Amino acid sequence: MRSFQVGCLALGLMVSVACGGTPPEKPETEDKAAKPTKPAPKPCDPQDLIPVKPETVPESLEVQHILIAYKGSGAAKSPQINVTRSKEEARKLWEKVFQEARNCADFNKLVIEYSDDPYKMNDSKYNAFPGFYEITPKGVFDESFKKCAQGLSPGNIDKVESYYGFHIIRRKA
Structure with a gap:
């Protein structure tokens, strides 16, 4: 008889919930702190930015890049670039900007703020993507x-x- 009563109670609860009712509240004795809560998602997940080798190597692809030049680098030999930082200063800046990029900072803003590439804004077709290059076989x-x-x-x-x-x-998506 007891199992029949429990079955009827369970059936009544399911019908009530299925018809738009709400299940009864659980007693307050349950420890809410014991349940881990998932943090609100960021606009991007840093895990998604970790390098993953593509299935096949493409012949051409589109990238954005940030160039951090230093005295003595090939870029510093360009008359359009006035570089005063040492290689060690450039390496520290490179690490800092790389971490910002990995932590989902706006890559376009990072290019504009940090890149020493004199051509970072020259391609009018891709002005929405400063630092854009298309890598082709030629x-x-x-x-x-x-x-x-x-x-x-x-x-x-x-x-x-x-x-x-x-x-x-x-690499552009």
């Missing part, structure tokens, strides 16, 4: 830069040092 890019970019899945960010200085590269 394009002339530093080999370490090209390999780093080709080793990224869309949306991933990585860093590399080249003849021109330190780069933070984001």
